[in-house]
Amino acid sequence: MIISIRKIGSLIRFISMFAVLAMFFYFVLGWVSDWLTPMDPYSAPSGQAVKAFQPESTMDSRYSPAERLRLYYWYGE
Known part of the structure; x- marks a missing residue:
């Protein structure tokens, strides 16, 4: 042989x-992203x-989790 x-x-x-071109394209695509x-x-x-x-905090929410689940199934969303 x-x-x-x-x-x-x-x-x-x-x-x-x-390897050099692969790293170059990796950094260029990261910069574009x-x-x-x-x-x-x-x-x-x-x-x-x-x-x-607008996320609601659980303390001052006007609906309980069970009520929110019932409304979710009622409206079918």
Whole structure:
């Protein structure tokens, strides 16, 4: 069996270039993802927009959990 130094060098160069380009694309896609994602998607809207869901605390809720479950099944949502 003949081992060619030129083929081994070519293989090492290919693997190293593949790894460098894979890391480059990984970081570029991460940067694009951070750029496209809003800063805080759960923040209160600005202007005249209204937030559709306001979480209620369980202490001052006007419906008990059983009543909320009954309403859930009643409305079929």
